[in-house]
Amino acid sequence: MATGHVIKRAKYKTTAKGSGTPGVLKMTENRIAFKPNDPTSAAKIDVEFRSIKGHKNTKEGSNNPPLLNLSLDQGGSYIFEFETFSDLHVCREFVANALARSGEAAKVKSREAVIATSDRSAVTYSDEQLSTAEMELRIKLLRENSELQKLHKQFVLGNILTESEFWATRKKLLDGDSGRKSKQLVGFKSSMILDTRPQTDGRTNKVTFNLTPEIKYQIFALKPAVQQAFLNLVPSKITERDFWTKYFRAEYLHSKKNAEAAAEAAEDEELAIFLKDDDILASEARRKIQRVDPTLDMEADQGDDYMHLPDHGIFRDGSKDTTESQHEQYKRTFLQDLNRQGEVVLEGRTIDVELDDPMSVAEALARSRRESDGNTKEERIDRISRMTEMEDLQAPYDHPFAPLCIKDPRDYFDSQQVNALKISDDTRAGAEQLRCSLSTEEAYSFLRGSISEIKATGLCAPIVKPEVALTVLNGLTQNISSTKYQLGKNVQESILDRMPLTTKEELLHHWISIQELLRHFWSSYPITTSYLYAKVSRLKDAMSKIYPQLEELKDSVPSDLRHQVFLLVRPMHQALDAAFQHYESDLQKRSAKSGEKPNGYI
Amino acid sequence: MASAPSKLYADDVSVLVVLLDTNPFFWSSFAFPFSKFLSHFLSFLNSILVLNQLNQVVVIATGCNSCDYIYDSSMATSPSIESGRMPALCSDLLQKLEEFVTRDEHLGKQDSLGPTTSSLLSGSLSMALCYIQRIFRSGPLHPQPRILCLQGSSDGPEQYVAIMNAIFSAQRSMVPIDSCYIGSNNSAFLQQASYITGGVYQKPQQLDGLFQYLLTVFATDLHSRTFLQLPKSVGVDFRASCFCHKKTIDMGYICSVCLSIFCKHHKKCSTCGSVFGQAHADVASASNLKRKTPET
Numbered sequence: 017m018a019t020g021h022v023i024k025r026a027k028y029k030t031t032a033k034g035s036g037t038p039g040v041l042k043m044t045e046n047r048i049a050f051k052p053n054d055p056t057s058a059a060k061i062d063v064e065f066r067s068i069k070g071h072k073n074t075k076e077g078s079n080n081p082p083l084l085n086l087s088l089d090q091g092g093s094y095i096f097e098f099e100t101f102s103d104l105h106v107c108r109e110f111v112a113n114a115l116a117r118s119g120e121a122a123k124v125k126s127r128e129a130v131i132a133t134s135d136r137s138a139v140t141y142s143d144e145q146l147s148t149a150e151m152e153l154r155i156k157l158l159r160e161n162s163e164l165q166k167l168h169k170q171f172v173l174g175n176i177l178t179e180s181e182f183w184a185t186r187k188k189l190l191d192g193d194s195g196r197k198s199k200q201l202v203g204f205k206s207s208m209i210l211d212t213r214p215q216t217d218g219r220t221n222k223v224t225f226n227l228t229p230e231i232k233y234q235i236f237a238l239k240p241a242v243q244q245a246f247l248n249l250v251p252s253k254i255t256e257r258d259f260w261t262k263y264f265r266a267e268y269l270h271s272k273k274n275a276e277a278a279a280e281a282a283e284d285e286e287l288a289i290f291l292k293d294d295d296i297l298a299s300e301a302r303r304k305i306q307r308v309d310p311t312l313d314m315e316a317d318q319g320d321d322y323m324h325l326p327d328h329g330i331f332r333d334g335s336k337d338t339t340e341s342q343h344e345q346y347k348r349t350f351l352q353d354l355n356r357q358g359e360v361v362l363e364g365r366t367i368d369v370e371l372d373d374p375m376s377v378a379e380a381l382a383r384s385r386r387e388s389d390g391n392t393k394e395e396r397i398d399r400i401s402r403m404t405e406m407e408d409l410q411a412p413y414d415h416p417f418a419p420l421c422i423k424d425p426r427d428y429f430d431s432q433q434v435n436a437l438k439i440s441d442d443t444r445a446g447a448e449q450l451r452c453s454l455s456t457e458e459a460y461s462f463l464r465g466s467i468s469e470i471k472a473t474g475l476c477a478p479i480v481k482p483e484v485a486l487t488v489l490n491g492l493t494q495n496i497s498s499t500k501y502q503l504g505k506n507v508q509e510s511i512l513d514r515m516p517l518t519t520k521e522e523l524l525h526h527w528i529s530i531q532e533l534l535r536h537f538w539s540s541y542p543i544t545t546s547y548l549y550a551k552v553s554r555l556k557d558a559m560s561k562i563y564p565q566l567e568e569l570k571d572s573v574p575s576d577l578r579h580q581v582f583l584l585v586r587p588m589h590q591a592l593d594a595a596f597q598h599y600e601s602d603l604q605k606r607s608a609k610s611g612e613k614p615n616g617y618i
Numbered sequence: 619m620a621s622a623p624s625k626l627y628a629d630d631v632s633v634l635v636v637l638l639d640t641n642p643f644f645w646s647s648f649a650f651p652f653s654k655f656l657s658h659f660l661s662f663l664n665s666i667l668v669l670n671q672l673n674q675v676v677v678i679a680t681g682c683n684s685c686d687y688i689y690d691s692s693m694a695t696s697p698s699i700e701s702g703r704m705p706a707l708c709s710d711l712l713q714k715l716e717e718f719v720t721r722d723e724h725l726g727k728q729d730s731l732g733p734t735t736s737s738l739l740s741g742s743l744s745m746a747l748c749y750i751q752r753i754f755r756s757g758p759l760h761p762q763p764r765i766l767c768l769q770g771s772s773d774g775p776e777q778y779v780a781i782m783n784a785i786f787s788a789q790r791s792m793v794p795i796d797s798c799y800i801g802s803n804n805s806a807f808l809q810q811a812s813y814i815t816g817g818v819y820q821k822p823q824q825l826d827g828l829f830q831y832l833l834t835v836f837a838t839d840l841h842s843r844t845f846l847q848l849p850k851s852v853g854v855d856f857r858a859s860c861f862c863h864k865k866t867i868d869m870g871y872i873c874s875v876c877l878s879i880f881c882k883h884h885k886k887c888s889t890c891g892s893v894f895g896q897a898h899a900d901v902a903s904a905s906n907l908k909r910k911t912p913e914t
Contacts, residue, residue: 459642466652486825
């Protein structure tokens with residue numbers, strides 16, 4: 017409902033049964049007005065949407081006429097009878113939207129009042145006058161982001177930051193949000209237009225198709241031939257209504273898939289347009305085949321020959337395909353339809369015109385098609401020139417290289433071995449002699465002695481002393497049980513997740529608030545005005561309040577987590593310490609400067 | 619081995635190939651006596667065999683001049699002398715070990731180059747891998763093999779290439795190399811071996827409790843490791859040895875053709891024979907130097 021108002025013919029009734037007063041119903045964003053055709057009639061209505069409490073309407077397909085019942089706040093109701101159900105739907109939608117809007121507005125208003133009262137105390141010296149739109153945006157942001165709301169509550173309402181200071185660092189958020197509010201372009205519907213089911217009244221053989229501008233657009237986009245026919249025929253030869261009737265007649269015949277369709281098409285040339293294969297589509301398909309990437313190997317797909325199966329065995333509407341071969345030209349497979357639908361959906365919405373007028377839609381589509389043709393041609397030429405590389409025109413690839421030829425490896429190893437042993441012996445000789453005071457023979461005899469010793473005595477009775485075994489086991493398993501060694505080793509596992517929920521939240525909140533404070537703190541330097549000076553000292557006080565809170569947090573966690581919490585808190589402390597240090601040194605500098613001035617010289 | 623295919627191997631049956639360092643120079647100068655070490659080691663072997671009756675243990679002695687199989691539980695069928703003090707396994711193994719030590723000493727005397735002081739880890743690793751390859755080929759169902767290096771002596775940089783090749787071979791056949799290093803400093807070779815093959819590297823702090831370390835860390839079969847949390851190494855020394863002087867270096871030259879590592883600039887690669895360009899030697903030397911630092 018992009019339009020801001022709706023005007024429909026309707027009858028105003030006081031009861032559902034009565035005949036009612038014919039007239040025009042006009043609904044704007046917040047008002048609803050009814051003007052009777054007879055200006056003397058007293059059945060005039062002009063009320064605001066705010067006084068409307070709810071709405072009811074009759075169901076489509078029931079025997080009741082299209083009625084819309086708007087119930088009023090202070091009792092009573094207005095009943096309108098529309099000419100068609102589509103009118104009723106449009107109005108109903110509009111009313112629903114308008115009611116939702118007015119309800120929201122009321123809510124915002126009450127909330128605004130709450131915030132405003134709390135703000136008044138904080139924003140005393142803020143001379144900035146906010147527009148209501150900006151205020152609303154801020155309130156909306158706060159409502160959507162609980163984190164932000166917490167910070168706002170803590171700092172702005174805690175008199176640490178002013179409202180404008182708080183938002184000054186979030187300009188992007190404010191801008192970004194307004195950008196997001198711009199109208200989103202609705203894409204092409206992915207449901208197939210086959211799904212537009214006719215409505216039957218059940219008594220006669222007549223069926224009614226409900227065509228919305230959207231459906232017309234879909235048909236045009238999917239079937240260029242229909243669009244072309246529309247442009248050619250509609251105002252000059254037949255009316256729009258007849259055109260669409262014929263179209264659906266053709267669709268109906270096609271779904272029956274029998275000789276009847278062919279026969280009827282032979283008589284009526286306009287009907288034939290809809291039944292025949294879409295020439296424009298066919299030529300486009302041919303062009304597309306030409307446009308296929310020249311490097312693509314199409315032969316690879318030739319093995320997948322299941323084209324002999326019509327519709328791949330999928331039957332449209334559950335009926336078997338019985339088209340005889342002589343009516344080949346009227347055969348359009350379900351698969352073709354599906355493919356075309358997919359293509360158009362992927363293409364997206366190519367035109368940007370109001371859908372209400374089918375003529376302009378058809379023209380715009382024709383224009384966009386021609387444009388895209390030109391583009392793709394250029395693109396294709398460019399691509400071919402890039403992709404096809406004449407191999408025999410390229411410089412030969414002969415990089416100078418030395419062939420790998422490992423000579424007889426034994427040669428290498430033997431010579432190297434001797435060489436190495438000599439050197440290693442030289443280098444080691446000194447160290448080795450120091451280390452093993454025994455000669456070779458002594459060393460070997462020692463080894464043999466050990467062996468015979470164990471042979472004689474046997475294995476020692478307890479191989480390990482229990483205490484030693486325990487210490488070894490503890491030493492080996494402490495790496496496993498202690499988390500200290502796994503910290504940060506596992507990507508999936510976050511240390512924060514292992515902590516109690518409250519600790520985790522507290523830690524995160526502290527981080528965020530510290531960051532917020534530090535951002536303001538550092539952005540206030542160098543201090544040039546007394547206002548900044550006051551702000552910095554305010555911030556410093558707030559930060560020094562967080563310091564003991566962190567200590568408390570550290571002490572409150574169970575001992576096995578204390579180390580991790582300590583690791584997490586340390587950078588916070590460091591960041592705060594750096595700020596404090598800067599504050600102190602700046603203070604000293606300032607006092608030194610002012611001290612240079614002789615006493616009483618101000 | 620012959621009856622292996624007929625046995626029904628569950629996923630927790632393992633073949634443990636233990637490389638036992640018998641470097642006399644190390645043991646004679648080390649504070650922890652070899653006899654005590656053997657006592658822990660033998661108890662550990664028994665425990666492995668007790669864990670699953672299909673478990674198999676192979677012990678390869680790593681000497682200074684040679685390596686040899688000194689025990690294979692699948693071969694121990696002969697009823698050996700059951701002395702009162704010791705199970706058959708131990709006396710059998712100790713007997714073989716003594717013979718090995720004598721042989722090793724004898725080999726060292728023959729060697730004209732004089733005794734080498736580092737253990738031939740590359741040799742025993744290769745033997746272990748050969749044995750494991752035989753298990754892999756025994757049939758579609760075979761026990762899960764793994765290697766445990768019980769090393770004490772320090773790395774022999776001259777074996778760098780051979781050891782790295784063995785490590786990559788183990789990695790290819792998905793055999794984890796566990797290492798228990800009891801020497802004073804960490805062993806870069808074993809750290810890399812365990813890191814690359816997905817094994818465990820452990821340097822026991824308390825040698826009195828060596829048995830406990832062995833049992834807690836190294837007795838776990840590969841299947842259980844998927845749901846156990848074994849100690850992870852804090853850092854791995856990734857430094858390489860140069861091919862020319864076998865020095866452990868953290869910065870050096872790399873042949874652009876075969877990736878051989880050198881500690882100083884050569885005109886020609888000794889491995890593949892590529893001739894290195896001489897132009898802009900100064901600039902190239904600065905840019906070709908690659909630093910490799912231990913990962914922490």
